[in-house]
Amino acid sequence: MRLGIIGSGFGVQGHLAAALRMPSLDFVAVADSGSGRARKKLPELVQYVESWEQLPGLNLDLISVATPPVEQRSIVLALMQRSVNVLCEKPFGSGFDDARSMEQAAAFANKLGVVAFQYRYEKGLQELRDSYQNGKIGGVRSISCSWLTNGRRDPSSLWSWRNDKDQGGGVIGAFLSHIVDLLQWITGQNVSSVEFANTEILYPNRPLFDGTLVPVTAEDRVETRLILGAGIPADCEVSNCHTHSIGMQLIIRGEKGNLVYTHSPPFCPEDQFVHFQPKDGEEQTLFDGANDGRPPGDTRIASLQELYGDIRTRTVGGEAPDLPTFKTGLVVRAVLAAIAEAAVQERNVSV
Known part of the structure; x- marks a missing residue:
């Protein structure tokens, strides 16, 4: 190819x-x-x-x-x-x-x-999805997801298009888009409504190379509650200006216990885990990225390789059921639009 x-x-x-x-x-x-x-x-x-x-x-x-x-x-x-x-x-x-x-x-x-x-091709998230779909925790009661990093915490970090709403900047597009896709892919349910959304610009101005301050118009933080098709609430918090770089955590709470996915900085294979917390009994490790077998370093690279592999499979007429197509992107974009509207209107918005 x-x-x-x-x-x-x-x-x-x-x-x-x-x-x-x-x-x-x-x-x-x-x-x-x-x-x-x-x-x-x-x-x-x-x-x-x-x-x-x-x-x-x-x-x-x-x-x-x-x-x-x-x-x-x-x-x-x-x-x-x-x-x-x-x-x-x-x-x-x-x-x-x-x-x-x-x-x-x-x-x-x-x-x-x-x-x-x-991120659909992260081995830990694939284990999370398989455990969920195989009924490991029974009926789902709620989901929470946080993705908190501090890469833009320094107010002297230079202004870029990522700080400009008109150019598509902000953590809703950069981070929350992935979370929306993951929630829908893992559960097999689309987001039906946005109960609320709050956005925040933590640093109203950022400098250019010459020191000139430019207004920031794109959000540094977002908090929202999404309602999945079966009525499951999913609380999400995202920021790239957090006080500490914690990473990504996704918790699915069910009748039989909780599934917990974590991926912490520097986001290498050995930093990724899936645990099962049963109602009764000790916590079990379902996935330990140290045993993943993937190359060292940023796991996004290996995940992109898997994505390209699926694209190649499709271009030669094969099946690639997890491939996120433009139709997938359109569904996610509808949710992001509802989140943005909920933040401005301060009300529940249907997708």
Whole structure:
């Protein structure tokens, strides 16, 4: 499978790193959205092209779009017109209308559209899902999920598009989009409503390189309660400006006990666990990432490799039931829109 990548941030740090580990991928070239920043980050022998518009002419089977959300729609629509399969980074455009346009374009072109919800391929989360679906805890009563890091806690951290709501910045798109996808994938139920949502900008201004302060318009923290289809409440809290970097925790509470997933910094395989806390008896370890067998380092890279593997399977006519398609992304985008509305209107919002 011949692959091209658009994006100088996670496109290089994540997607390129994953692709270079995969002999089954014929990696071809990297472009960016016109800034030229990708060229400076590429290892030797990796081809850079001046414009992403050149990539479709390289006879590629797949192009990964890892640009800021505000740029994703125009790029994806252009690629679909050139009849190219696309992997688009979350949150899948800057809003629901963007997502709908991209999903419709993929359907019209009859091409594969995938959203990079690679956490589905984390071994610990797969164990959590299997345990849940096999009835380990019986009927579910409630779910809670937190994802708390401090990567942007320093007020001197430079302003970027991630601090600009109009460009698709904020932790709702960056982090909560993954949580929404995971909740729906694990339980097999879509979010039906948002009971409440609170957002917070913890640092109202951030500096540019020259020290000029720029207003922050995208949220640093969000807290929300989602209601899954069967009436199950899921309380979520996300921040990248927390006092401590705690990581991700997902707890599913059931009639027979609790399933607890944790992944703590620096987010390597050995930092990931799944435990079962029975109503009666001692806690059991269902998954210990130290025994995962995956390469050391950031587990997102190995998960992206698994995602690319499923894309390759689909492009040759095979089955890949966990693959998060553009339809998946559209459903998640509808939930994110309801969360944003609930935060502004301060009321329950149906999805």
